[in-house]
Amino acid sequence: MSILLVAEHNNAALNPVTLNVVAAAQAIGGDITVLVAGEGCGAAADAAAALPGVSKVLCADAAVYGKQLAENVAPLIAEAAAGHSHVLSAHSTNGKNTMPRVAALLDVNMVSDIISVESEDTFKRPFYAGNAIATVKSSDAVKVVTVRHTAFDPVPATGGSAAVEALGSAHDAGVSSFVNEEIVKLDRPELTAARVVVSGGRGMGSGDNFKILEGVADKLNAAMGASRAAVDAGFVPNDMQVGQTGKIVAPELYIAVGISGAIQHLAGMKDSKVIVAINKDEDAPIFQVADYGLVADLFQAVPELEAKI
Amino acid sequence: MKVLVAIKRVIDYNVKVRVKADNSDVDLTNVKMAVNPFCEIAIEEAVRLKESGQATEVVAVAVGPTQCQEQLRTALALGADRAILVETDGFPQPLSVAKLLKGVYDQEQPGLVIFGKQSIDADNNQTGQMFAALAGLGQGTFASKVEIAGDTVNVTREVDGGLQTVALKAPAVVTTDLRLNEPRYASLPNIMKAKKKPLDTLTPEALGVEVKATIETLRVEPPAERQGGIKVDSVEALVDKLKNEAKVI
Numbered sequence: 193m194s195i196l197l198v199a200e201h202n203n204a205a206l207n208p209v210t211l212n213v214v215a216a217a218q219a220i221g222g223d224i225t226v227l228v229a230g231e232g233c234g235a236a237a238d239a240a241a242a243l244p245g246v247s248k249v250l251c252a253d254a255a256v257y258g259k260q261l262a263e264n265v266a267p268l269i270a271e272a273a274a275g276h277s278h279v280l281s282a283h284s285t286n287g288k289n290t291m292p293r294v295a296a297l298l299d300v301n302m303v304s305d306i307i308s309v310e311s312e313d314t315f316k317r318p319f320y321a322g323n324a325i326a327t328v329k330s331s332d333a334v335k336v337v338t339v340r341h342t343a344f345d346p347v348p349a350t351g352g353s354a355a356v357e358a359l360g361s362a363h364d365a366g367v368s369s370f371v372n373e374e375i376v377k378l379d380r381p382e383l384t385a386a387r388v389v390v391s392g393g394r395g396m397g398s399g400d401n402f403k404i405l406e407g408v409a410d411k412l413n414a415a416m417g418a419s420r421a422a423v424d425a426g427f428v429p430n431d432m433q434v435g436q437t438g439k440i441v442a443p444e445l446y447i448a449v450g451i452s453g454a455i456q457h458l459a460g461m462k463d464s465k466v467i468v469a470i471n472k473d474e475d476a477p478i479f480q481v482a483d484y485g486l487v488a489d490l491f492q493a494v495p496e497l498e499a500k501i
Numbered sequence: 502m503k504v505l506v507a508i509k510r511v512i513d514y515n516v517k518v519r520v521k522a523d524n525s526d527v528d529l530t531n532v533k534m535a536v537n538p539f540c541e542i543a544i545e546e547a548v549r550l551k552e553s554g555q556a557t558e559v560v561a562v563a564v565g566p567t568q569c570q571e572q573l574r575t576a577l578a579l580g581a582d583r584a585i586l587v588e589t590d591g592f593p594q595p596l597s598v599a600k601l602l603k604g605v606y607d608q609e610q611p612g613l614v615i616f617g618k619q620s621i622d623a624d625n626n627q628t629g630q631m632f633a634a635l636a637g638l639g640q641g642t643f644a645s646k647v648e649i650a651g652d653t654v655n656v657t658r659e660v661d662g663g664l665q666t667v668a669l670k671a672p673a674v675v676t677t678d679l680r681l682n683e684p685r686y687a688s689l690p691n692i693m694k695a696k697k698k699p700l701d702t703l704t705p706e707a708l709g710v711e712v713k714a715t716i717e718t719l720r721v722e723p724p725a726e727r728q729g730g731i732k733v734d735s736v737e738a739l740v741d742k743l744k745n746e747a748k749v750i
Contacts, residue, residue, distance in 0.1 A: 293633065300715065320621070369667065431661060466749050
């Protein structure tokens with residue numbers, strides 16, 4: 193087996209999910225080449241070279257890759273895939289955006305959001321909002337796979353020393369360009385990597401009320417998340433949404449506050465190690481998955497929780 | 502410009518799906534089917550573009566068995582002008598669907614192709630992007646806003662940490678996210694009118710596409726059951742459990 197692993201990074205550093213994808217690659221077996229495509233991405237490439245089990249790093253550093261435009265990055269990955277049996281990435285926003293284009297360019301289907309490796313051609317993945325798990329076998333010549341990072345324990349960040357090779361190939365499809373972005377920079381851990389997540393739902397009542405959760409989140413060094421209902425109601429921005437079509441998280445501790453527990457939300461958090469639910473409705477479905485449920489008014493319980501942690 | 506909307510027939514999102522006893526698949530017997538929610542958002546966006554004068558015609562297309570006509574009639578009732586069914590045995594895999602849609606795209610020559618970002622059955626989030634690559638088009642995935650300015654399609658996308666806007670040369674591909682719009686309901690008069698709107702059927706052979714399945718489903722099982730939890734009766738009890746029993750804080 194020979195795996196081309198597309199790194200998730202921000203040019204300056206690797207995104208932690210890359211360490212989980214390396215674990216998935218190791219489960220498949222064979223040699224691992226990491227591709228780092230970006231602009232000014234030398235530091236990310238160096239970090240990739242330090243990953244255990246990586247035999248080579250390909251660094252494609254060009255302005256056309258600076259914003260990870262799928263139309264430019266996909267042909268690069270497809271080209272670099274020559275000679276490899278597998279192409280892997282995280283099932284991240286970038287992975288979802290780009291990898292299907294790679295698969296189409298290679299004239300193959302792909303397997304998205306795998307949660308386990310059964311063999312080099314067989315994987316498990318959730319579907320129907322995580323209500324069913326499929327074991328699928330691919331007969332494609334190259335297996336293009338995205339990995340649900342929460343399903344694989346990360347490898348350590350160091351232990352390897354691969355060579356970094358520059359890739360001169362600069363693909364400019366010329367059909368898309370970056371206009372602008374509004375990215376919220378928080379002093380909190382990132383939602384998909386945090387050890388603890390505190391999430392609010394429709395029961396929070398307003399965006400202002402989400403401040404009640406901040407004290408608990410601060411004390412636990414937690415990321416903050418939300419249900420779709422809270423996002424749709426305009427309480428919080430969309431990047432906080434946890435669920436089937438939002439972010440998938442599996443922290444050590446997930447505290448769901450004022451969240452009823454619709455199937456689509458559970459799909460995003462039910463692999464958390466410990467789930468706590470605080471809701472004044474004792475019949476809320478969230479209590480069926482919660483390890484510890486507290487039927488209480490969140491406006492009393494949450495400040496009390498902050499004080500007693 | 503003409504807008505092509507690709508829609509999929511899937512289980513209704515309220516249905517709690519069950520795995521068959523023989524673990525071969527999920528049980529879809531007598532299950533209520535509907536237009537995929539993200540595809541409904543796609544139809545709505547196309548119809549709004551027509552209502553604002555930016556689109557001249559909305560064509561809905563579905564790939565699948567003859568029953569997909571139900572969902573195409575829904576699209577017509579919501580405002581699409583014409584519908585196309587690419588009729589296949591069952592539902593082909595994403596690469597084949599993308600190739601079939603490329604065939605329809607070549608025939609229809611739209612300025613914009615809108616997909617739902619993922620279907621709630623397979624949850625793949627692949628087809629729109631695969632189609633865009635086959636057609637050599639730019640893509641704006643997970644769209645929360647679409648703005649047409651002459652030959653450019655500006656798409657604001659939901660990405661990690663916030664929003665990103667890209668400018669795409671038309672013709673372009675958009676895949677919809679939840680917050681792009683809130684779909685309308687079909688009125689009864691429009692449902693009746695939809696019965697008379699054109700619905701054409703094509704075959705893979707007519708489009709020159711060989712439908713191939715390269716992914717075999719070996720087994721389907723329910724997810725690991727979470728152990729039932731307990732209710733605690735106070736915040737103090739909760740903190741105690743988290744510190745001393747679960748040891749997570």
